[in-house]
Amino acid sequence: MALPAVVLLLVTGIGAVTAVTVKLGCVAAARDAALSAARGGRVPSGAAVSGGGDTVTATVRRSIRVTELTCTATAVREPGAP
Numbered sequence: 001m002a003l004p005a006v007v008l009l010l011v012t013g014i015g016a017v018t019a020v021t022v023k024l025g026c027v028a029a030a031r032d033a034a035l036s037a038a039r040g041g042r043v044p045s046g047a048a049v050s051g052g053g054d055t056v057t058a059t060v061r062r063s064i065r066v067t068e069l070t071c072t073a074t075a076v077r078e079p080g081a082p
Contacts, residue, residue: 023069026062030073033058038075051077 033047037056043049048059057074 019064022062022064023071026060026069026071027073029062030058030060030071031075033060034073034075038077040078 029044029047033043033049034056037043037049037051037058043058046060050057050059054077055074056077057072059070059072062069062071
């Protein structure tokens with residue numbers, strides 16, 4: 001009787017760790033894309049960049065089996081950047 005509960009907890013724990021890992025990767029990718037765009041460099045594929053005035057905003061979407069994560073980061077344009 002305890003085995004199904006242990007399996008359920010294990011699967012839930014693995015799912016939670018996977019979700020956190022994907023979320024951290026999504027945040028890092030959005031941050032890197034925003035910084036690259038703010039410096040006038042190439043933006044990695046999979047990132048949507050929009051800019052207005054002195055700021056650049058990058059949005060990255062990642063899918064997990066049951067949901068889609070959206071991460072956004074904003075950076076200030078560096079002086080002299082195109």
